[in-house]
Amino acid sequence: METPDPIGGILLNKRMTVNLGLVILFAIIAILLYNSGKGYNLLLDNQTVTINGVTFEPTGTVFVSVDDGEPVELWVDDRGMATVKGKKHVLKIEVLDEDENMVLYSVEKRFSIDPEKGTLFSIPAIIAGSSEWVIPKER
């Protein structure tokens, strides 16, 4: 019927390219949002644990806070939970003295969650400065 308008043709192609670019852009944004918005439940374990043959013992009651959030008080053999969003976080552990009213020292740990390894963290291992502080998933 009509001869295709060359200018229209180019425009359409340009539009398609732009839209394809936009789709890709939105896909990337979606992936970024997924990563930064994914919520994890961190399990914080203040128990005796053996990782890769090394055994860590709890030092006493600790206050643990993630990303400057509300501190969680963990006694020996206690387990706490913190909900976090995204992968990179800072964990702050304050070790108390035996009367539980003075902070002896505190440890800060920057970490990145690896969902493959798990989200069960051993507080004693972190305090001890071990490189392995994620308690592997059972089974």
Added chain:
Amino acid sequence: MEALGPILKMEGIGKSYFGNRVLRNVNLSLGKGQILGLVGENGAGKSTLMNILFGMNVIHETGGYEGKILINNREIRFDSPFDALEAGVGMVHQEFSLIPGFTAAENIVLNRESTIYNILVESFGERMKTLNKAEMRQRAKSAIEKLNIELKDDTLVTEMPVGHKQFTEIAREIDKEHTQILVLDEPTAVLTESEADILLDSMKRLSGLGIAIIFISHRLQEIMEICDKIIVLRDGEVVEETIPAETSIKDIASHMVGRNIDSAFKRETEMIDNSFSDIILSVRDLWVDMPGETVRRASLDIHKGEIFGIGGLAGQGKLGIANGIMGMFPAGGKVIFENSPVTLNDPRSPLGMGLAAVFEDRRGVGLLLEEPISWNIIFTALQMQNKFLKPYLGGLVKVRDAKAITECTRYYIDALEIKCIGEDQEVKELSGGNQQKVCLAKAFATRPKLLFVAEPTRGIDVGAKRVVLETLKNYNKKYETTIVMISSELEELRSICDRIAIVNEGKIAGILPATSESTEFGMLMLGKVDNGSEGEKTS
């Protein structure tokens, strides 16, 4: 001017719809800046010719046309009106094509708005451009200026008088950059006299700017005034091509209506003079608010037993008279039937008094398309006269009498030669001519004393036309029923009527015996007789 050659040339244009020839070997040429007056009766082929020029769908859906169209000496063939617009042919139709809630400026640049680019266009396309309102108004203003008319660009269409709507339409065509040919289809019909003068003036200006104009009008005065060339169409042929200096209104009028009487409907019977019989229907100062067919102040008397014709050009109000009296549209005035007044605006009153009508809008008003023939025929009689009802339970309930209905229907199928497979066939399956016969049968079934028949032959083939007209004539003779026939085809009226009234601008322009000269009717139709508008020009 002539050195450049004609801007538009149509050679040997012909067209037929389903074997029905409407245009035959039409030639015309139009030079730059010329105004061509195109005149002819309704159905002479003007609209078809313009539809061909404009590439309307209806043309190629029905098999295209014959002949050649050349614009600037290049042959063209438009597939759609948009192609025609592209090639610089602009058309202003009779019906307004305006968006009511938009301003004049917005309508003038409709779908050709000035726009500004923005970044979203890259993703969503051209239509995301924003409007450049300032430029739109500027364009509108300059188009209005070219026409030299009073029209504010920010007036809403709904608030405009009719004339300004017409101007807006024309301004839209002017705004199209390469419009070189402008077709104006009866632009002055809706205008007041002063408005029409302004319009004629702007047309002259436009032609001065080099735009060629085809001007279709029934107002011959205007044609004579501004056209460089006049073409008269009759029955699809060019019967006269002339220039205003060499002709007169009377000349043109006779060319328009004059036709070989011996063609289709030769008058066979002698005219019967009923003028001494009683007046059966008397109409005084009737106004009817029927869209497109407004009746303003019509007065006429119809004698008992005659066949009375009402003619006139389309849109002048001839159809409104029957519709008004029968209560189909809001109406006022005085209508006396057999010495008792008819209550207007209530169809039951005229029906109850023995009037009946076959309306021009067959499919819209005249028929129940999805019901069987029998229902269509007996319904009015059943409703108004309680015919075809059979009592049960001692008259407690009355139920449709299927047997009587079938009998009656069969009678009319035979009598009117309705071609169908049976009385239960749905009417929508019938041809136009047979549908018209059903309409007549419906009216006959009530045994009316006076019967209005509006445009009974519109859109049906010649054979059926003859049967319909014969039937009316015979019915008139057999039952002495007064018949008022309304038709745009003057020859048809002249072939069976005794007297014919011509309606112009909602009033009766005059009443003449059917045997009068066709030129006289032509003059009446064109409003060129000054014997007073409500003149009862009896012979």
Added chain:
Amino acid sequence: MSRKIFTRDNVQHFLISNAVPIIFILLSAFAIPVSKFSGQYLVQEMLVRLSRDSFLVLSLLIPIMAGMGLNFGMVLGAMAGEIGLILITDWNIMGIQGMVLAMIISTPLAVILGWMCGSILNRAKGREMVTSFILGFFMNGVYQLVVLYGFGKVVPIRNPQLLLSRGFGIRNVTNLEGIRKCLDNFIPLNIGGVSIPVATFLVIALFCLFVLWFKNTKLGQDMRAVGQDMDVARSAGIEVEKTRVISIVISTVLACYGQIIFLQNIGTMNTYNSHEQAGMFAIAALLVGGASVAKATIPNVFVGVVLFHLMFVVSPMAGKYLIGQAQLGEYFRVFVSYGIIAIALALHAWKRYKDKERARRSLRGNA
């Protein structure tokens, strides 16, 4: 035509055009004192509801502009939004990221649904409203089919808390704790004990600007033209059908975002009812604001949301104090929300009839 009749006609015209908001203002003026709510409470409540509902109501504007009446098909958009929310809840994406991600996921779905709805409505010109209304019901069935039987079977859902005990199908109530009020509290602001969801209002304001801007685009102009006279628009070369479909697509996508904003405020989702209510309340609110089937403006939206929800909040308590039964007020507000739509639709149809008559009369005047 005498002058006096003309003015009375005008007053009548004004009353008819604004009957619905007037009724509502009178009702509220009566019910507020009876309900004994404090001003501060009502202000807070209205702010919350404005932020929650405005976006949904705004999504109705564009089809009205295109002459397609009230888009009851907006529930399709709401459904798309809900599917997005179910998915991000399953993936446990939290906060503003979760909300935006839900929007991104549900956009293509809303576009497809909107396109479908628009195409169907093109086949039902002149009865768009009742068709889109039934389409909403029909798609609700399809939605149930997908969410109640498909999710967990065809679409993998890992979070067992979302699923019914039988192992597939989403529960009746979906907890959206992860994104609860994430937008509302994005920019916290508290004035005199009234907390203001600044970010949500910013989004709404942005959207209003979009609508205003959109009216000034070529597409917006085409829509207005199509809305007023399809045949004229077509003869001017505007692609009528396509324009109508686009208007429904835009409305559906916006309704989808609106529903996401609505649900982030609520924090829980009635998996199988939320969308239906969204449609009904949005339409009722718009009509209460004085909009008609043929004309709606941004002020209509905000006035409508405030008036409608004022009635909504106040009526149960008013019923309780007046007759001693809160249940009564409950039913009363259901009655009001349906009744108002009925009245508005009837008034519109009646007005159209009256306008025709007026036009007629003016025509006769010329004769």
Added chain:
Amino acid sequence: MKRILQFIERVGWPRVIIAIFLLSLFIAAPFVRVRIDASISDTLVRFGMNGVMVLAMVPMIQAGCGLNFGLPLGIIAGLVGAVTSIEMGITGLAGILAAMVIAVPIATLLGLGYGILLNKVKGGEMMIATYVGFSSVAFMCIMWLMLPYKSPNMVWGYAGAGLRTTISVEGYWDRAISNVASFNFGEFFYCPTGMFLFFAFMCFLIWIFMHTKTGTAMTTVGSNPEYARSAGVDVDRMRIISVILSTVLGAIGIIVYQQSFGFIQLYMGPFYMAFPAVAAILIGGASVHKATILNVVIGTFLFQGILTMTPSVINSLIETDMSEVIRIIVSNGMILYALTRVVKVRS
């Protein structure tokens, strides 16, 4: 093959599909251990229960008022009649008669107002009808709480006022119509002969009415209002009569429904009741402006058949209850089909 296609074309695709679906459900039933006699019996009972309400669609469709989404208005009248009859403590057929005698004038009045309203909003009837139905149900919710009914069988026990959500008709007129000349065949098959007779009687009445002068005029108004007007029919009056008739039939329909069902459902119960009735008549082959009594019979049977058979058969087949979803999709899909088809024919 061509003849089959022609047949399908004439009957309409959706109807054929639904009929085949229903047939396959009946065939599949024995294989999934669903008793066929019980199924048929259930289908018949539901057919009788719903028949009159579907019949209530006919007058309005015929008069060109569109699908009667405002059926709840008639239902409300029926409910008032039923509740009042129980309040008066009349039992058996007399109780039903009393309910109808009370309901019919109420329905006539409501129908009159409703008809006048619909005449003012020509062209937009269906949408307005829907919302008139909805709001009247909501309004009656208020009334059920406020109306001074006293019968302890009906009011909330703890408050002593306000009607309950469901009221049992047992002890009053439970199955009073159904049981007239009814019989059991084996353990599972029950035939509610009385209800069929009643339904047939109502159909006959409507049939007669449609053949009277008024009925003929009504059909004509629906077929072409302009034609009717030109033949001297008062179009508005015919439309009002049709609406009244539809509303009255709705009122009678709900009473028949309740006596078979055994309960009166108040409050939001009637809310969506118009939709199954509308869907049924459309499945039966009616269009938005043409409906016959045959459409009612076929449509009710097909639709109720599917409603009865899907839960039992499909559930046993895939062990999931999908009946609700199927009901929504089939009924609304059918209405949607009818709405989009009409315009195609017209243009």
